Amino acid sequence: MTILNQSTYEPLTEDTAVKLALQLSLFDTDAVLKCREIGDGNLNLVFHIKDEINQESIIIKQALPYAKVVGESWPLTLQRNKIEANALKVAANFVPELVPEVYFTDEELAITVMEDLSHLxxxxxxxxxxxxxxxxxxxxxxxxxxxxxxxxxxxxxxxxxxxxxxxxxxxxxxxxxxxxxxxxxxxxxxxxxxxxxxxxxxxxxxxxxxxxxxxxxxxxxxxxxxxxxxxxxxxxxxxxxxxxxxxxxxxxxxxxxxxxxxxxxxxxxxxxxxxxxxxxxxxxxxxxxxxxxxxxxxxxxxxxxxxxxxxxxxxxxxxxxxxxxxxxxxxxxxxxxxxxxxxxxxxxxxxxxxxxxxxxxxxxxxxxxxxxxxxxxxxxxxxxxxxxxxxxxxxxxx
CATH class of the missing domain: 3.90.1200.10 (Aminoglycoside phosphotransferase (APH), C-terminal lobe)
Incomplete structure (x- = not known):
């Protein structure tokens, strides 16, 4: 599966989330990556990816086209991912210390890659x-x-x-x-x-x-x-x-x-x-x-x-x-x-x-x-x- 070059949206899995992180060169070449889907909200998938060797980590958040709390009978626009990423960037102009850093976004896949805050x-x-x-x-x-x-x-x-x-x-x-x-x-x-x-x-x-x-x-x-x-x-x-x-x-x-x-x-x-x-x-x-x-x-x-x-x-x-x-x-x-x-x-x-x-x-x-x-x-x-x-x-x- 080619992640960044695909033309249609598809929900990530733990395997494809790791593939995306590697394509983006977000970790060292010797990284040993472990991925878990940790989302407990109603609207998104959230993947925690950690390099077991260097102890570095990131979050990949992907919008789902429906509300998880209800299911596919409640469709939602994927545009919200772009809005979220842009809102974080606006906030970072004024309070960078109070929001996570955004590393990468992709509107087609509805993903935002950002700083891992799991120490909090x-x-x-x-x-x-x-x-x-x-x-x-x-x-x-x-x-x-x-x-x-x-x-x-x-x-x-x-x-x-x-x-x-x-x-x-x-x-x-x-x-x-x-x-x-x-x-x-x-x-x-x-x-x-x-x-x-x-x-x-x-x-x-x-x-x-x-x-x-x-x-x-x-x-x-x-x-x-x-x-x-x-x-x-x-x-x-x-x-x-x-x-x-x-x-x-x-x-x-x-x-x-x-x-x-x-x-x-x-x-x-x-x-x-x-x-x-x-x-x-x-x-x-x-x-x-x-x-x-x-x-x-x-x-x-x-x-x-x-x-x-x-x-x-x-x-x-x-x-x-x-x-x-x-x-x-x-x-x-x-x-x-x-x-x-x-x-x-x-x-x-x-x-x-x-x-x-x-x-x-x-x-x-x-x-x-x-x-x-x-x-x-x-x-x-x-x-x-x-x-x-x-x-x-x-x-x-x-």
């Missing part, structure tokens, strides 16, 4: 195991401030920015978010997945017309606000971390949308972990939430003042207005994420991994209640301290 661990898994990652929130706050600012109209010539919007049009993966985050969990839809014990709580949620109205407003913003280039799926499962290193991965959902979406997704997943553990252990997660926002706002504000090209960035009060709008969006999007990760199609191990049935159900009830509270109260929460006070009031009695 997925942040979600580590947080579940009570690893605290002291620099996680500082790094992610920095990642978001720099990537979100530099891709926006605040930093780009309007014509350049509109060309970027066109480059990152991502309709199929955006449709997944539109359905699974903003729509299906709020209606009696077949994709929803939850325990019988939650049925009464879920029916109450579905019957809240005022809640649906607020979610509709958030969905509209997601659909129509091309504010900046988002990661699009920035949860703790899309981050590798250690005590001193952080790397953001998997931006295949990247597109131009509202700044608060990435921030809301990340904060919501910190809160999902907080909900899943004993109350006396939650404070470090609340500190991560606070630090994420403070680092983001400090660095975003500094960039605004020193590198803003939009003339109105010089008008007093416009920065404060923008940050307040971002916070409101962040809180609302976080609320949607809490709900969809509890009763929607794609759950999180933080909640589902709670062994005791009663504790798991209570945690999920807390997540549903907190999600609704954040959506409904987002306009009245004017600081990150207010947000954490709201969080504590909802989930302290568990």
């Amino acid at each position: 661990e997925i942040a979600r898994k580590g947080l579940i195991e009570n690893h605290q990652y002291p620099l996680l929130s500082k790094h992610i706050g920095t990642y978001m401030a720099k990537t979100l600012f530099h891709s926006s109209d605040y930093a780009l010539d309007p014509k350049v920015k509109k060309e970027k919007v066109k480059e990152f049009i991502n309709p199929e993966l955006c449709k997944i978010t539109e359905d699974l985050v903003f729509t299906d969990p709020f209606f009696d839809h077949e994709t929803n997945n939850f325990e019988e014990d939650l049925l009464a709580n879920v029916h109450d949620l579905w019957n809240r017309t005022e809640l649906k109205l607020e979610v509709a407003k958030l969905k509209k913003k997601f659909l129509t606000n091309t504010e900046t280039l988002l990661h699009g799926d920035l949860h703790t499962g899309s981050i590798f971390a250690s005590s001193d290193e952080t790397k953001v991965i998997d931006p295949e959902f990247a597109f131009y949308g509202p700044i608060g979406f990435d921030i809301g997704q990340f904060i919501a997943n910190l809160l999902l972990n907080a909900i899943s553990i004993q109350s006396q252990k939650r404070e470090f997660l609340y500190n991560h939430v606070s630090t994420t926002w403070s680092v983001f706002t400090d660095q975003f504000s500094s960039l605004w003042e020193t590198e803003g090209v939009e003339i109105y960035t010089k008008v007093p009060g416009y920065l404060e207005f923008t940050l307040q709008e971002i916070l409101e969006d962040t809180i609302g999007f976080a609320g949607c994420e809490l709900i969809r990760r509890t009763i929607g199609l794609a759950h999180v191990a933080d909640l589902d991994g709670i062994v005791d049935h009663g504790q798991r159900i209570q945690a999920k009830k807390n997540a549903l209640l907190l999600g609704q509270t954040l959506i409904m109260n987002r306009k009245n929460i004017v600081s990150i301290d207010d947000l954490l006070q709201e969080v504590r009031s909802v989930i302290q009695n568990d």
Whole structure:
């Protein structure tokens, strides 16, 4: 099989992934390569290839033409691989230390060859195991401030920015978010997945017309606000971390949308972990939430003042207005994420991994209640301290 010269897409195997690595001359000529397919996500194949002699390694990621979680009945474009690779390259312009290095891409095969991060661990898994990652929130706050600012109209010539919007049009993966985050969990839809014990709580949620109205407003913003280039799926499962290193991965959902979406997704997943553990252990997660926002706002504000090209960035009060709008969006999007990760199609191990049935159900009830509270109260929460006070009031009695 000729890998690089083939004209049609075909999923790699462990054998052909090794052949590709050799063709790309990514290892020494004396390399003894061992390959494992390690993908545990819903959309891709992921191959870990290691030279057993020199202890060097790479990752080859290949998009599948369907969602693994459902099968071939849910087809997906392979274009997302190109979007992911380009998003990583954009991020590398501003935060190279916070994303994996990309070595090679091929649009026909829908592959990206990149730095191996297996010396780190997925942040979600580590947080579940009570690893605290002291620099996680500082790094992610920095990642978001720099990537979100530099891709926006605040930093780009309007014509350049509109060309970027066109480059990152991502309709199929955006449709997944539109359905699974903003729509299906709020209606009696077949994709929803939850325990019988939650049925009464879920029916109450579905019957809240005022809640649906607020979610509709958030969905509209997601659909129509091309504010900046988002990661699009920035949860703790899309981050590798250690005590001193952080790397953001998997931006295949990247597109131009509202700044608060990435921030809301990340904060919501910190809160999902907080909900899943004993109350006396939650404070470090609340500190991560606070630090994420403070680092983001400090660095975003500094960039605004020193590198803003939009003339109105010089008008007093416009920065404060923008940050307040971002916070409101962040809180609302976080609320949607809490709900969809509890009763929607794609759950999180933080909640589902709670062994005791009663504790798991209570945690999920807390997540549903907190999600609704954040959506409904987002306009009245004017600081990150207010947000954490709201969080504590909802989930302290568990």
